[in-house]
Amino acid sequence: MIDSCPATWYDGRTSRGREVTVRLTGETLVVSGEQLSASYPLAEVRIDPPLGRTLRALHFPDGASAETGAADFLDELQRRQGKPPLWRQLHRWEMSPRRALVALAATALIIFCFVRFAVPILAQKVAFALPAATEALIGRQTLQILDRSVMQPSKLSRQRKQELTALFRAVTASHPERQGWRLEFRDSKGLGANAFALPSGIVIVTDAMAELAEKDEEMAGVLAHEAGHLARRHALRHVLQNSATVLIVACLTGDIVSASSFAATLPTALIDAKYSRDFEREADAAAVGYLKQQRIPVRRYAETLARLDAEHHKERDAAPRLGEMFDNHPMMLERVKDVLAAE
Amino acid sequence: MPHFTLVCPVCNFSKELDTNSLPPQGTKVTCPACRSVFPLQTEEPPADPATAAAPPAADGEAAAPAAPRKPIPEKPRTLTFSFTGNAREYFGIWIVNTLLRIVTLGLYSPWAKVRKRRYFYGNSLLDGAPFDFLADPWAILRGWLIAGLFFGAYSFASRANVIAALAFMLLFFAIFPWVVVRSRIFNLRNSTHRNIRFGFDPDYREAYRVFLWWQLLVPFTGGVLMPYVIYRQKRFLVENSRYGTTPFRFHAAAGEYFRIFLPLLVLIPLGIGTGVAVALLFKGDKFAAAVPVLIFALIYPITALYVQTAFTNLTWNSTSLGKHRFRCSLRVRDLAWIYLTNAAAVLLSLGLLAPWAAVRTLRYRLGHLTASGVGGFDAIIAASQQQIDATAEELGDLLGFDLGI
Numbered sequence: 001m002i003d004s005c006p007a008t009w010y011d012g013r014t015s016r017g018r019e020v021t022v023r024l025t026g027e028t029l030v031v032s033g034e035q036l037s038a039s040y041p042l043a044e045v046r047i048d049p050p051l052g053r054t055l056r057a058l059h060f061p062d063g064a065s066a067e068t069g070a071a072d073f074l075d076e077l078q079r080r081q082g083k084p085p086l087w088r089q090l091h092r093w094e095m096s097p098r099r100a101l102v103a104l105a106a107t108a109l110i111i112f113c114f115v116r117f118a119v120p121i122l123a124q125k126v127a128f129a130l131p132a133a134t135e136a137l138i139g140r141q142t143l144q145i146l147d148r149s150v151m152q153p154s155k156l157s158r159q160r161k162q163e164l165t166a167l168f169r170a171v172t173a174s175h176p177e178r179q180g181w182r183l184e185f186r187d188s189k190g191l192g193a194n195a196f197a198l199p200s201g202i203v204i205v206t207d208a209m210a211e212l213a214e215k216d217e218e219m220a221g222v223l224a225h226e227a228g229h230l231a232r233r234h235a236l237r238h239v240l241q242n243s244a245t246v247l248i249v250a251c252l253t254g255d256i257v258s259a260s261s262f263a264a265t266l267p268t269a270l271i272d273a274k275y276s277r278d279f280e281r282e283a284d285a286a287a288v289g290y291l292k293q294q295r296i297p298v299r300r301y302a303e304t305l306a307r308l309d310a311e312h313h314k315e316r317d318a319a320p321r322l323g324e325m326f327d328n329h330p331m332m333l334e335r336v337k338d339v340l341a342a343e
Numbered sequence: 344m345p346h347f348t349l350v351c352p353v354c355n356f357s358k359e360l361d362t363n364s365l366p367p368q369g370t371k372v373t374c375p376a377c378r379s380v381f382p383l384q385t386e387e388p389p390a391d392p393a394t395a396a397a398p399p400a401a402d403g404e405a406a407a408p409a410a411p412r413k414p415i416p417e418k419p420r421t422l423t424f425s426f427t428g429n430a431r432e433y434f435g436i437w438i439v440n441t442l443l444r445i446v447t448l449g450l451y452s453p454w455a456k457v458r459k460r461r462y463f464y465g466n467s468l469l470d471g472a473p474f475d476f477l478a479d480p481w482a483i484l485r486g487w488l489i490a491g492l493f494f495g496a497y498s499f500a501s502r503a504n505v506i507a508a509l510a511f512m513l514l515f516f517a518i519f520p521w522v523v524v525r526s527r528i529f530n531l532r533n534s535t536h537r538n539i540r541f542g543f544d545p546d547y548r549e550a551y552r553v554f555l556w557w558q559l560l561v562p563f564t565g566g567v568l569m570p571y572v573i574y575r576q577k578r579f580l581v582e583n584s585r586y587g588t589t590p591f592r593f594h595a596a597a598g599e600y601f602r603i604f605l606p607l608l609v610l611i612p613l614g615i616g617t618g619v620a621v622a623l624l625f626k627g628d629k630f631a632a633a634v635p636v637l638i639f640a641l642i643y644p645i646t647a648l649y650v651q652t653a654f655t656n657l658t659w660n661s662t663s664l665g666k667h668r669f670r671c672s673l674r675v676r677d678l679a680w681i682y683l684t685n686a687a688a689v690l691l692s693l694g695l696l697a698p699w700a701a702v703r704t705l706r707y708r709l710g711h712l713t714a715s716g717v718g719g720f721d722a723i724i725a726a727s728q729q730q731i732d733a734t735a736e737e738l739g740d741l742l743g744f745d746l747g748i
Contacts, residue, residue, distance in 0.1 A: 008472075010538030015587065015723035017472065017537055051458065052432045054465030055473050057538075063725075065538045067473070094435035103435075104695075107442045 005070035009033060012063035022058065022066055024077065029058070031066065038064070047078050049087030052094070115245055120275070123240035127233040132200075135236060136180075139200030142235075143184070146204075154185035154207055161185055164205065167216055171223045171290065175231055177201075183223075185210070193311050195222050197229035199236040212311060213304050220294065221287050221301030228286025234279045241275050277331055284335055288342045302339040305332060421715040422667070426706040428466035430699035436462055437698040453483035467709055469536060470720065477540075478533040520554035521547065531584060539587040539725050546583055553579045570600040577658045586664055587723040595661030603653040607646060614642045648682070649675050659712065665723070667716035673708065681707055 004023035009031060010016070020033030030039045040060050048056040056074055057065045068074065075088065093099045154161070168183040175181075181201035188194070193208035203226045213219045229235065291298050309332040440455035457480050464474040497515075501508035524545050531541040553575040561568050574597045581593040618635030652673050659671030685700035714720075 012538045013725050014721070015537040015539045016721040051465060052428065052436065052462050054462065057475065063538075090439065094439050095432070096435070097431070100435040100438050103438045103442045107438060107445060110442075110445055 002070070002073045002076065005068050005073040007031075007058070007066035007068035007070075009036065009066050010064065012065065020066060022068065022073075024080075029077075031060075042077065042081060045077075045081075047074055047081070047083075050075070050091040111248065115248065119241050119244045119248075120237070120278075123237045123244065124233075126240055127236040130236065132180075135233075136200040138236065138239070139198045139202050142198050143202060143204075147186075150190040151186040151188045151204075151206075154187050156185055156207055156210055160210065163216075164210065164219065167219055168203065168223050171220055172227050172230075175227060177231065181227075181230055193308055195226055197226045197235050199233070199239070201230050203227070203230065208311075209308075212307060215300075217296050217300045218304045220296060221291055221298075221304055224290035225283045225287040225301075227290075228283035229279065231286070232279075232282060234283065238275060238279065280331070280335060281338065284339055285342070288339060298339060298342060302336050305336050305339065309333070309336070419715055419717050421670075421713050422470040422720070424709040424712045424714075425468050426466055426702075426709045427468060428462060428702055428705070430702045433462060433698040433702050450484070453480040453487060456480070456483060463705060464534065467705075469714070472537050475535045476533055477535060478529070516555070520550040523554055524550045527580065527584070536586070537720065537723070539723050542585045542587075544583045544585065546579070549579055549583075570604055571597050573654065574600040577654070581658065581662050586720070587725045589665050589723050592663045593661055594663065595657060599657055599661070600654075603650060603657065606649070610642065610646065614638050645675075645679065648679055652678055663716075664714070665716070665720070666718065667714040667720070670713045670715060672711045674711075677707065 003025075004021055007020055007022050008017045009020040010018075018033050018036060020031050020036060023030045023032070024042070025039075027042050028039050029042055029045055031037070038060075044061045046059040048059075050056065050071060053069075055067045055069050056071070057067045058074070058077075059065050078088070079085075093103060156164075164185075165183050168181075172178040172181055178201075181203070184202055184204045185207070186204055187207045191206055193206060193212040195203065195205045195209050197203050203223070205222075209222070210219075213222055287301055288298055291301055436458060440451075440458060443451040444455055457476065457478055460476045460478075464476045467474050497508070497511045500511050524543070524547060528543045528545060531543045534541045553572065557568070557572045557575055561572055574595065577600075578593045578595070581591050584591045618638045621634040652675050656671045656673055659669045662669045681704055685696075685704065688696040689700055
């Protein structure tokens with residue numbers, strides 16, 4: 001066994017370094033060099049835990065220290081001190097490429113499970129616990145932003161609006177929380193034929209959507225789908241889940257270089273697509289349930305979805321719009337299939 | 344005519360001067376070679392400890408005519424900084440830190456922080472000797488919790504009402520200089536080199552003057568005062584720092600900080616002018632509207648990087664420790680390339696190349712820093728010990744301030 005090592009000695013009072021030899025004699029460490037000789041009980045010497053390939057120091061009780069690269073000797077000393085092997089274990093994990101990969105896989109797995117399973121549950125709990133006033137505020141502000149950016153006042157006739165509002169009432173009649181839910185009409189070039197639910201019970205139908213789904217039977221399916229979103233607070237949960245994901249990804253990747261917080265955007269977008277798919281499926285199930293109850297053929301709803309998809313596809317071919325980097329065309333086909341299967 | 348040899352204590356530059364034309368003892372003089380400022384000493388300096396320690400030998404050899412009476416003046420030499428860490432090692436440390444932080448719900452963070460910093464310090468060598476970081480993770484955890492409480496109270500108050508939030512902001516402004524000082528004390532006190540701790544002498548009066556009073560004046564002068572305020576802040580941070588008992592000295596003049604902004608006086612109007620010209624020339628063109636945005640997106644990061652780099656270089660180049668003068672020669676185009684490629688690599692690897700980016704940046708920075716002067720850093724005397732808590736530093740960390748120079 002090795003019982004000594006060369007080291008650079010610093011007395012802690014001046015910065016001058018001296019070449020010495022540190023030797024273990026029984027339970028005592030003896031430091032000897034030119035015009036220098038000191039001995040310390042091993043138990044009172046603090047030894048730096050291993051870290052990369054950095055020099056490690058022995059810290060002596062009188063404030064002196066000795067720096068050395070003799071890792072094996074120091075490990076042996078630490079074993080003799082009876083110190084728990086915690087840091088040595090940590091060092092082994094850090095230094096072995098295979099274990100680093102295991103740590104990487106474990107990290108990725110934990111993050112994945114958390115984002116996939118824990119975040120949606122937490123978001124759901126929070127969404128239902130949030131005071132109604134807060135949700136109303138979020139809904140109002142979202143609507144304002146949309147009004148300012150992509151939506152214009154509706155050009156539908158007053159009669160058509162009244163018909164659709166009555167239909168919305170009928171569709172939501174069986175929901176216990178329908179109070180405060182309302183239907184809004186907007187015109188929008190950017191959004192095309194579309195209907196969506198905002199927090200606090202706002203459903204928006206675009207003029208193009210009202211034209212595309214002329215018959216009440218078709219519109220009932222669309223409105224039941226949106227009512228499904230409302231009852232499950234999907235809009236709010238979506239916002240909460242995405243903020244949580246952005247926070248997590250930014251925490252993990254953004255702490256080294258500030259510019260790298262861009263790295264947070266790509267995984268977030270991918271996870272976002274997954275979240276919205278789950279929500280759409282749930283809302284479709286709600287729509288199918290309603291239609292069956294009303295004895296309206298589910299096929300009508302599937303046709304409406306297919307037509308919506310075709311409409312969007314046509315527009316996209318004409319001029320690709322920003323923000324549709326993640327084409328949800330396959331998702332639409334899948335949804336149509338699912339709805340037809342439910343028939 | 345009696346002559347006097349004036350020797351610069353920093354770079355050892357010497358010059359023969361006529362004794363009659365000398366200014367009085369203690370006058371501040373500027374070295375023509377390295378531009379250090381030091382007080383004039385017309386009397387012989389007291390014998391240095393090395394010769395004083397061995398008087399019998401000196402006396403005994405005085406009889407021998409061949410022996411030199413004076414010790415030969417040491418030649419100035421350049422000590423280099425270097426970084427010996429590598430991305431592969433740091434990746435292991437980084438991923439284990441990340442995993443443990445997640446598993447412990449963040450409680451491991453102080454240990455992760457100390458381990459990361461010890462790796463970086465231990466691999467930063469000055470003249471072959473490493474630095475070390477000795478902070479106690481428990482102290483950092485405590486500071487973390489206090490800072491977290493402060494922040495929690497702030498976000499709660501800001502939601503409850505505006506006045507409470509405003510009061511918190513004022514409170515934060517009021518304690519900010521204190522936070523700067525405490526954070527610097529904590530960081531320097533826990534940094535060692537050759538078993539000697541660094542230190543920072545708290546001068547709260549000056550801290551409030553430069554970080555609150557002068558800072559508050561900047562908006563009222565339309566920003567013109569900013570270089571001066573930065574100069575004062577750097578001077579404050581450098582001059583109160585010490586290595587053992589040896590203080591750091593700061594030699595820059597305020598004018599040099601103003602000079603950094605000179606190129607911007609041309610660059611910024613040029614950018615704005617081009618933007619406006621393009622917008623006017625191609626009025627109504629869809630793509631021309633994007634040009635001013637593009638110019639801004641290009642000029643802003645370059646300007647920020649240039650100013651930051653120039654400040655770092657100037658501050659280090661104006662700093663001396665004992666008989667050593669620091670020299671920092673970072674180049675804007677090198678840093679721009681490093682940051683750009685770092686961002687691309689980290690982005691494309693979903694963050695996995697972040698350790699590589701950190702190691703690479705530090706290696707470049709340390710590779711362009713040197714200290715030159717007489718002898719080595721081996722005659723520094725340690726200062727007495729004192730414990731400092733980590734609250735202030737963590738407060739600074741949480742609020743996103745970079746408190747290093």
